[in-house]
Amino acid sequence: MYQRCLTYELVQAGLRVETERAIGIRYKQIELNCGFRVDVLVEEELIVELKAVDALLPIHEAQLLTYLRLSGLKVGLLMNFNSRVLRNGVRRLVL
Secondary structure: OHHHHHHHHHHHOOOOEEEEEEEEEEEOOEEEEEEEEEEEEEOOOEEEEEEOOOOOOHHHHHHHHHHHHHHOOOEEEEEEOOOOOHHHHEEEEEO
């Protein structure tokens, strides 16, 4: 639900958005599809990982950082929709 609403708002703002985009891993000469999927990819530049948890944990940051490394992108947002005020549930991570 959160993902669809966020995607709708981003598209309405005129941004190119993909959801559940698969990220492959390249190992030597082979491409591995390991099932990594980013929640939202904005303008081919920003990964947005969505959560609805009591608190963001280091494992959530590690997940986003892994997606950034695998995709070659530099910036991501970790968003926790279970925050009283949404801006308090957003973390920006940069490689």
